[in-house]
Amino acid sequence: MRYLSFVLTLVLLAVPALAEDQGKHLFILSGQSNMAGMDPNLTFIPAVQEAFGKDRVIVVKYAMGAQPIRHWYKDWRPAEGDPPEGLKPYLYNRLMRKVNEAIKDQTIASVSFIWMQGERDAKEGHGEVYAASLRGVIDQVAGDLQREQINFVIGRLSDYDMSNQKCPHWTMVRDAQVKVAEDDDRGAWVDTDDLNEGKNKKGKEVNNDLHYSVEGYKVLGKRFADKAIALIK
Numbered sequence: 001m002r003y004l005s006f007v008l009t010l011v012l013l014a015v016p017a018l019a020e021d022q023g024k025h026l027f028i029l030s031g032q033s034n035m036a037g038m039d040p041n042l043t044f045i046p047a048v049q050e051a052f053g054k055d056r057v058i059v060v061k062y063a064m065g066a067q068p069i070r071h072w073y074k075d076w077r078p079a080e081g082d083p084p085e086g087l088k089p090y091l092y093n094r095l096m097r098k099v100n101e102a103i104k105d106q107t108i109a110s111v112s113f114i115w116m117q118g119e120r121d122a123k124e125g126h127g128e129v130y131a132a133s134l135r136g137v138i139d140q141v142a143g144d145l146q147r148e149q150i151n152f153v154i155g156r157l158s159d160y161d162m163s164n165q166k167c168p169h170w171t172m173v174r175d176a177q178v179k180v181a182e183d184d185d186r187g188a189w190v191d192t193d194d195l196n197e198g199k200n201k202k203g204k205e206v207n208n209d210l211h212y213s214v215e216g217y218k219v220l221g222k223r224f225a226d227k228a229i230a231l232i233k
Contacts, residue, residue: 023109025232026058026102028141029224030072030095031117033065033210034155034192037201038116038217047225051233056109060102062095068120073136079128092137096144112228113141116155116220118173119210127169131176138180151186151231153224154178159193160210188227195220 027048029040038044040061048057070076070083072092077083115137121130134154142150154177161170181189195216196209206213212220 023107024056024058025052026099026108026111027060027114027228028095028099028111029059029061029063029114031063031115031155032067032120034119034212034220035061035063035116036065037211038220040221043218043221044225047222048229051229058102058106060099062091062098064091066120067091067117068124068126069117069130069133069137073133074140075136076133077129078126092140110232111141111145111147111150112231113138113150113152114224114228115152118157118177119167122157122167122170122173125168127172127176130173131180134176134180149186151228153227153231154181154187154189155192155220155224156189157192158196160196160208186231188231190220190223190227192220
């Protein structure tokens with residue numbers, strides 16, 4: 001009888017692992033212009049497919065340039081005063097519609113949220129609430145997908161404005177992104193300081209630009225993939 005109970009326990013413990021092995025790994029990519037400029041087909045998708053198999057990954061990307069995080073976070077509030085009238089997280093809603101369409105009738109083994117955003121919030125001076133807002137977006141994704149926790153990878157703002165002259169909260173947002181990632185065992189961040197030099201998509205030479213070079217976007221995709229793969233494994 002004891003032996004039978006022991007075998008049954010082993011079987012029950014193996015069921016979740018078996019389901020995870022059979023499921024697909026979902027990668028959700030979102031943010032503003034530097035995410036919009038990254039083509040996941042070049043480096044991100046090949047890397048995750050190599051790690052898990054071509055038929056075992058689902059990649060959904062939805063990004064739009066010059067957008068603040070309040071267009072994703074449902075409960076966004078400024079440090080002082082009231083939020084803008086009629087505020088709606090319309091970019092988040094569009095993103096999740098795409099996600100739900102992609103995962104319909106699929107078994108999901110893991111969820112990884114990849115985020116490259118913050119330039120607009122740094123420019124508008126919302127660094128004080130950025131960490132809470134980003135954490136809120138991550139929790140939204142987990143809740144809407146009915147997951148207790150999800151993995152996430154944040155692209156830290158580059159070294160574009162370390163003096164905070166053009167964007168007064170640039171370094172504050174950078175620090176907030178690192179804190180959110182390092183405060184969670186399921187979080188990670190990637191460095192982008194070396195990605196904004198070289199030739200851009202128009203063939204123009206850029207140096208310490210707000211946006212990244214052609215090669216920089218390729219490297220960004222690979223770095224995102226490497227961190228996401230490590231969190232899953």
